[in-house]
Amino acid sequence: MTSRAKATIRTTVRRAAAKILSDYQPPRLAHSDELLQELDVALERGGVDGEWGAFTLDIAGALRSSGADRFLRLRPIAKTLHPRIRSHTRGYLKYLLQSKRFSTALHKALTESPVGQPLLNPQYPLSSPLLVQHGYHLIRLLEATSLDLSVLRLVVDFGAGYGSFFRLLRNLGYGRRYIICDLPVMCALQRFYLRNVFPTEPGAQPPANLQWVSSETPEALRRETAQHSPSLFVATWSLSETPPSVREGIAAALGGFSYILCAYQRIFGDYNNAQYFEALQKGLPQFDWQHGECPVYRNNFYLIGQRRLTQPRG
Numbered sequence: 001m002t003s004r005a006k007a008t009i010r011t012t013v014r015r016a017a018a019k020i021l022s023d024y025q026p027p028r029l030a031h032s033d034e035l036l037q038e039l040d041v042a043l044e045r046g047g048v049d050g051e052w053g054a055f056t057l058d059i060a061g062a063l064r065s066s067g068a069d070r071f072l073r074l075r076p077i078a079k080t081l082h083p084r085i086r087s088h089t090r091g092y093l094k095y096l097l098q099s100k101r102f103s104t105a106l107h108k109a110l111t112e113s114p115v116g117q118p119l120l121n122p123q124y125p126l127s128s129p130l131l132v133q134h135g136y137h138l139i140r141l142l143e144a145t146s147l148d149l150s151v152l153r154l155v156v157d158f159g160a161g162y163g164s165f166f167r168l169l170r171n172l173g174y175g176r177r178y179i180i181c182d183l184p185v186m187c188a189l190q191r192f193y194l195r196n197v198f199p200t201e202p203g204a205q206p207p208a209n210l211q212w213v214s215s216e217t218p219e220a221l222r223r224e225t226a227q228h229s230p231s232l233f234v235a236t237w238s239l240s241e242t243p244p245s246v247r248e249g250i251a252a253a254l255g256g257f258s259y260i261l262c263a264y265q266r267i268f269g270d271y272n273n274a275q276y277f278e279a280l281q282k283g284l285p286q287f288d289w290q291h292g293e294c295p296v297y298r299n300n301f302y303l304i305g306q307r308r309l310t311q312p313r314g
Helices: 003-022 032-045 050-066 075-080 086-098 104-109 129-144 164-171 184-197 217-227 244-251 273-282
Strands: 154-158 177-181 210-213 231-236 259-265 287-293 300-307
Touching (some): 032 184, 050 075, 050 184, 086 129, 129 164, 129 259, 129 300, 154 164, 154 217, 164 177, 184 210, 217 231, 217 244
Parallel strands (some): 154 177
16 A cells, blocks of 8 residues: 555544544533623624624624534634644644643643534544644743743733633633733623633633723733733734734733733735734844744744843843
8 A cells, every 4th residue: 555545544534533523412501692692782883894804793693593502613713713723733732742841731721621512633532623722832832931820920812712722721720810802702702602611600700810801902901011920922823913003002012021922824914924023023122032933834933032031231
């Protein structure tokens, strides 16, 4: 049998295994009516144009027509917020398992929740492709900096998807202040997901350490970093997809953070992100930076920084 035939068989088996693993009955979710009400309010507020404006309308329409119990399988959400990323998952997992920063705690935290019927990973059946990717983000951050979750006092998650990274850090023991900056429609989806993932919170509300910001974000970031330190700013394929006016305001507030984790694609629409993030790095000389292409996901990059204790002279 040729190598090509063997590879084809392996691919077929993996895809069949993924289909079998992912074909399970999702749990019934609470708070669906409240989610739809929040979506209506968010859409009435408007203020989002272009591709993301259309995307929020698609998400709201899919949830209304198909229900929320398996919302991670709905087309507009699965396409962007919970992708299969089959071609990268094996590489992420291999890197994780070989890293000196991979721990028993992270191994346990990578166990996926059935809320929303996430896809399961055929190489790591207790997790999902997206959660493994989030674990990879965290490992890259821990390898590049001296960050210690036990002393961290603030996390700002800019563009938080449906809330999976919050859940990962929570399951690793992080319980300090966590701010999600996102569009109103996405905030509604995150609240819905996290209320179902953590159903024992008082009043069936999201975890008390979690807050949302949807407007006047730069001002909020400056206020938060002035009050809480050390702090972490996270933006994985989010800052890189915002218009220049938004980027400008966020960039001006990043100097107050202790750690920065950004992931981005080389080109997004008409934006040359490689040039933008190189300029962002140069504009924050008080940080020690690691900046390079992701070995697992070609043409995608990490910019990871740690602020020095003293300002450079010059």
